[in-house]
Amino acid sequence: MLEIEGLNAWYGASHVLHGVSLAVAAGEIVALVGRNGAGKTSTMRAVMGLMPRTTGTIRFDGRDLGALAAHRRFHLGLAYVPEERRIVPGLSVRENLELGLVASRGAGASRADINRAIDEIAVSFPRLKERLGQQGVTLSGGEQQMLAIARALIAKPKMILLDEPSEGIMPVLVEEMGVLFRRLRDQGITLLLVEQNVEWALNLASRAVIIDQGEVVHMSSAAALLADKAIQERYCAV
Template sequence: MSAFPQGEQRASAPLLAVAGLNAWYGHSHILQGVSLEVRAGEIVTLIGRNGAGKTTTLKSIMGLVPRREGRVTFAGEEILGLPAHVRFHRGLAYVPEERRIVPGLTVEENLRLGILAARTRAREAARIEAIAETFPRLKQRLRQEAVTMSGGEQQMLAIARALMAEPRMVLLDEPSEGIMPILVEEMFAQFAAMKRAGTTILLVEQNVDLALDISDRVYVMDQGAIVHHDTAAALNADPVIQDRYCSV
């Protein structure tokens, strides 16, 4: 099965290419030959019901699942056997659903952790300024202790921290989970801004309507496998697929 919708032309080599990816937790075979591609400058979304394997796909791409096989190439290089921190230094960032904001640190101090991890402190001030422009709520709260913010604001901080290292691609896992609707809409507008600024995004998201609004292409997962993929516009016009694989 091609990783692109039928008839769509490949404008360039993919930034991320996953082929025949299998993954296990213990003896449980979770991913069943997952294949997908993401080109530079795209927002591509993985959708599907809970337990379909979406989060495991992101974690496997990032090197956070202990047992896996297949191929994962990033910027033309095979990375399946590399540890997560090496993948990060090569430009691949991951924002988990749990956020992992560091207690006791301010928003600005949490942001600086992203620079420390990337070892590019010379750009620290410029990056914080750029991030603050992308996330105005954070700009207003740089001196505030991060854990005192709302869940949605903490999610924005987790995403902003990943962007501090100027990654080529960000893996976002359920960013809207548990967030009030007004902040979700603001966050998705910021994802579109990230794309315009040149950041490529692979998104796992349960809010199908908002995801389709900002995505270029969509892969649908069920029981650990990719069962459908198409442009976001085509899937948006296909309520049968949405109801079959995404409804609760």
């Protein structure tokens, strides 16, 4: 589904990714882990076309993304839920969801289509269903994260990149999120998961990739990394 080969990226003069290569197969969850500042978010931003300068090859669903703009990658079925969530101030939960749909379908989406899509997505997010008229920024941190995920899902993507989805969220909502991610995987949606909550991520994923100082330093099954406390301590300990 996603193939990255020899990816290099820069912020200004700073070389932040050094030949990153990894692959994510269709219908699997892969955990991308490592310390803060290791290059995890930069990898996701590069995949989405949001880095100012990159080299290397990124293929999604068999297509070379090349210099394709970020919104074009979204139209191909590649969605991104950033760490900051980016809930739009002044808009209700419903209106934030509408943004995700309009971004994927264009302004030509009918009101009936929008209402139907929101009704469908609300089934998977009962907390949001109760708050559709509430301003999105007034939700709790966990509910805002659910809204950001729902906004990505409403476009029916093939793959979602998730950056620190459990950060700052109550444990009960983290567990609900894990149930949701497994259900999405079972529905055929591919997930690349960046996480500081390493144990939680490894219990969700089938495979794990560790990045350190902008380089991939370890790949294994998630179960193998979960059992290898020495590697976790070396590369993932905060």
